[in-house]
Amino acid sequence: MPALKLIPLGGLEEIGMNMAIVEYSDDIMVIDAGLMFPDENMLGVDFAIPDFSYLIENKEKVRAVILTHGHEDHTGALPFLIKEINAPVYGTPLTLALVKEKLKEHKFESAELYEVRPRQKVKIGCFTVEFIRVTHSIVDGVGLAIETPVGIIIHTGDFKIDPTPVDGELLDFNRFTDYGELGVTLMMSDSTNAEKGGFTFSEKEVRRSFEDIFAKTKGRIIIATFASNIHRIQQVIDVAVQFSRKVAISGKSIVCNSNIANKLGYLKIPEGTLIKFEDINEYDDNKIVILTTGSQGEPMSVLSRIAINEHNILKIKPGDKVILSAKVIPGNERSIGQIINHLMRRGADVIYEKVSEIHVSGHASKEELKLMMNLVKPKYFVPIHGEYRHLRYHTKLAEKSGIKRENIFILENGDVLEIDENGARLNGKIKTGRLYVDGKDLGGVEDMVLRDRRVLAQDGIVIILITIERMTRKIISDPEIITKGFILEETSSEILNGIKELLSKTLRDMEEDTLSDITLLQAKVRSSLKKYFRNRMERKPLIMPIIIEL
């Protein structure tokens, strides 16, 4: 009997870019295909996706891509993937509806999309997959039970255990425990909040905070949240109705997602509640709520534009209340802080995570994670979705829940976990990594390009133009110096003269055979300038000698 292979392609060394492969003999199924938003080292990059060359090489084996929910860290790489391997895609209605929008943007609409419902089973090659309802910060999320030749695998997807979900759709305890009774070989579970003690609050807790704020506010209320958080949008609408306010939605993604969710019945908007954004100034201040995005300080969002008074319809005035109903994603603290400063300066009252309870997480905390292990009682355990420290904390919880230490595997992206009748073991690693997407081209940004950008960002660039007579190897004119991001040339004549003197000296000192070897000449110029900049200025610009032969 061949071994089953479990290979994570992304999501195990980072938050985001979630993607995993289950492979048995000639059948491969892919679970999720997510993107990751760039960190401060990925200069100028729009986002990163997993390197899925393994799937391209094994294209003919791939039976399907299964999506657990519609967040971009689980679906954002899908258009890139199915352009390469045109496999069928399975997901719940909202997930597929969101994916369709993305595919439209990519002008790739010939994908085979199959809608599934919770408790439905689908045959994927030698696997049978059942979709199991979970609660999360986006509606219509599912976990997976995968029947394989070596036993049952449970994949939780992203989840929390919300006892009072806004749409009333509970996590399907019964299906998880039924599989637990049958015997589960392996569980993969969401580690995002494994550092956090206790239980994650129910999404409904946010409603109480909203009610408090609405009751006290006489002016306009402006709420920024994530465009995909349909539950949150529903709660804003419900509380607005309760307090007789109309709702105007602004921002491309949140308008699009609300329309989709409304059409599919996931969002219930009483008639007469929505008004056109263009009409907000026709209502009394205490009669409207404006729902928008930009809670992370994104520079082009509606919220950013109103903060710096560059929005032509919505102008902040004293009495306005702005609620940032979202978590602060690490790295965004400063830009969010700036937006809050601007809004307050224009007279708005701003409510944000630090000063009030207006957001809850979508991910399970420690107690919920242990509960999930109690329900499923897996033999082997692989923590997924997290950086190493999250996986490590999740591992401790698994041990506490009775899973044997040697049956727990902290994998890295590309690790191959093999399971057969003799048990589970790590066996090798496939090539994986990140592809950086910048603008239209996939993989347009290589590591070397990023390295250059980091140097350029640090100290700029110095270009040295040297013209040489091709035949005589004589330098024709004084070298020209051009800089960008290094010094202000107009006010730095002393430094420029220093460079010129140094260059003339360097060139004078050169042997004739150096002048005839372009590469050597460039190296000499570069090294003498490098030393000069370090000693004289403690800086390291990118130095670029350009030799022109005539």
Place this chain on the structure above:
Amino acid sequence: MPALKLIPLGGLEEIGMNMAIVEYSDDIMVIDAGLMFPDENMLGVDFAIPDFSYLIENKEKVRAVILTHGHEDHTGALPFLIKEINAPVYGTPLTLALVKEKLKEHKFESAELYEVRPRQKVKIGCFTVEFIRVTHSIVDGVGLAIETPVGIIIHTGDFKIDPTPVDGELLDFNRFTDYGELGVTLMMSDSTNAEKGGFTFSEKEVRRSFEDIFAKTKGRIIIATFASNIHRIQQVIDVAVQFSRKVAISGKSIVCNSNIANKLGYLKIPEGTLIKFEDINEYDDNKIVILTTGSQGEPMSVLSRIAINEHNILKIKPGDKVILSAKVIPGNERSIGQIINHLMRRGADVIYEKVSEIHVSGHASKEELKLMMNLVKPKYFVPIHGEYRHLRYHTKLAEKSGIKRENIFILENGDVLEIDENGARLNGKIKTGRLYVDGKDLGGVEDMVLRDRRVLAQDGIVIILITIERMTRKIISDPEIITKGFILEETSSEILNGIKELLSKTLRDMEEDTLSDITLLQAKVRSSLKKYFRNRMERKPLIMPIIIEL
């Protein structure tokens, strides 16, 4: 009677760079001269300091610089300032000892430094300044009471109200209340934590957490904290002694600060407690504590180097316990997270703010800020040290504490607040701003240079070399294309060919008079490439046409 002028030069639109001026007739005193560490927009900058050209212009009026405590956001600009205006500097012993080290680095040791003690009064021009003990995260901090011709001004410095400070030196309630009784015209107070409810925990609370951790740990203990936090260092030493462990200190700044504090009697180290860092491997694991810096993920720190296994003496092994005893400064979350991941991967147990109580703030929370207002009962109030939102929150607290709304001034850097017998009012603004320090030169980085760096960081640079015959205005050879941080030239021949074709076409289409006007030619090349990159790739590199005339 002339009006007194209060002018903040820094610290009111940012966290850091604290500096203010009090001016009356021919007398100016400067309070603090701090730096700010760069945010993500200040690419390649080491730090920023306030533009103090106003003080240079009024050099002959400046009677003294008064320092409230030794943190760099209050003293880091001092070397730059006193190189320009050689005024006497007043501060407490530890503050001046730390400043002396900085002056040594700047090779400027002729400064006039005057040591003062709490409750001491000093005459500065027409002002009399009394130094008043406050508690903060560095020892020997003071607030100021300034007797001026228009009444008393209280400046709190950075403070918290710690009922059980590690060195037993309480905030001097009596002096603050005595001035409160006399009648205080204006108070300036620290706004850093004005968003935070309740009381800030005492520094001694950290000791309990340390004791818990020490009691449970059998391996080595490695603690990273801020080099200037002498209280924290004292507590580590005390708990180490309690648990019979030796202490090794590693890292230039923390070794230097500990020596200074020890010499001045602010740090008490029982004999036989300190061991040499080089000797750590000669002791049993349960017999040592290693104290170091790097809690913010600084790439060259000891902690970073041990995390990636590049330290030649200290190698992490399973059983090691690492404590990050510091707050996470916004913007550093990701680099700190990466260090935690690396340390855990090597087997260390890592304790950090998110998972345990191993740090307390040095700044007063809401209840303490109100208490300070009750002690001092000022007529006018100016919140200092904070971004706009902190100042705004502090203003609300002031109103609640009974200060009239119209007597509260939220100032911006450079604003001139005038006070005379008719009251206080805003009256004009002086030129101010930030000077960026990068490497050795002051003000070496101008805003335009930073703008270029941001563009370079985003999409790199494309250099186009065009050679023209000077007399005939004919293009001699094919344009050459050189890129950095844009594409990998080796694998992007399609794009390069596209650029070449476009360039030939652009140059062919040009009139002869365009070719004779270099600026026009550059503009044409730039605009046609710009359009091409935007449409074809959705990118915006810096485009740099270089025209060589021969």
